[in-house]
Amino acid sequence: xxxxxxxxxxxxxxxxxxxxxxxxxxxxxxxxxxxxxxxxxxxxxxxxxxxxxxxxxxxxxxxxxxxxxxxxxxxxxxxxxxxxxxxxxxxxxxxxxxxxxxxxxxxxxxxxxxxxxxxxxxxxxxxxxxxxxxxxxxxxxxxxxxxxxxxxxxxxxxxxxxxxxxxxxxxxxxxxxxxxxxxxxxxxxxxxxxxxxxxxxxxxxxxxx
Numbered sequence: 001x002x003x004x005x006x007x008x009x010x011x012x013x014x015x016x017x018x019x020x021x022x023x024x025x026x027x028x029x030x031x032x033x034x035x036x037x038x039x040x041x042x043x044x045x046x047x048x049x050x051x052x053x054x055x056x057x058x059x060x061x062x063x064x065x066x067x068x069x070x071x072x073x074x075x076x077x078x079x080x081x082x083x084x085x086x087x088x089x090x091x092x093x094x095x096x097x098x099x100x101x102x103x104x105x106x107x108x109x110x111x112x113x114x115x116x117x118x119x120x121x122x123x124x125x126x127x128x129x130x131x132x133x134x135x136x137x138x139x140x141x142x143x144x145x146x147x148x149x150x151x152x153x154x155x156x157x158x159x160x161x162x163x164x165x166x167x168x169x170x171x172x173x174x175x176x177x178x179x180x181x182x183x184x185x186x187x188x189x190x191x192x193x194x195x196x197x198x199x200x201x202x203x204x205x206x207x208x209x
Contacts, residue, residue, distance in 0.1 A: 039076030040125040048084040083131040085113040095136040121160040132184030157201040167193040201209035
């Protein structure tokens with residue numbers, strides 16, 4: 001019988017397990033063949049980590065996980081990333097934390113963060129942008145937020161070709177903040193995510209489709 005290749009669009013070929021053994025010098029047996037199917041992988045980019053790790057979760061992680069589970073059943077795996085990788089439960093204090101770092105510490109951490117995001121884009125099928133809007137002053141916005149959002153969107157535009165989504169919340173009729181910033185899903189606020197919308201990154205900006 002002619003050999004056939006597995007469909008690499010459907011199957012995780014490197015993870016196939018065949019329980020195949022010789023019965024004697026002429027006969028082989030196969031008791032089982034496990035074929036893991038490829039499912040969607042969602043990557044979510046939020047503002048900054050609150051407290052979640054491999055043991056404890058937090059409200060945002062729980063909310064987004066439940067939202068994706070309920071609304072996009074073909075997602076098999078969720079990865080969470082952030083515009084800023086620094087743990088700080090109160091996002092309003094993130095710039096105070098950043099200002100406590102040396103320039104070398106900050107730039108090194110952000111470079112590594114962008115590297116991880118770029119790497120995950122290769123296998124992401126559904127990308128959710130939910131990093132919200134800068135809560136600092138004008139200096140924070142110009143020297144941190146605007147620079148990092150531009151860096152992030154440029155990475156996405158150059159390295160990612162699959163579906164991108166932003167959250168719609170009950171907070172405003174406008175899906176994007178000031179028609180440019182993706183909304184945070186906001187689980188600790190009465191205005192939580194109620195829908196998601198497809199978009200694209202074009203010329204460094206988020207454009208709704």
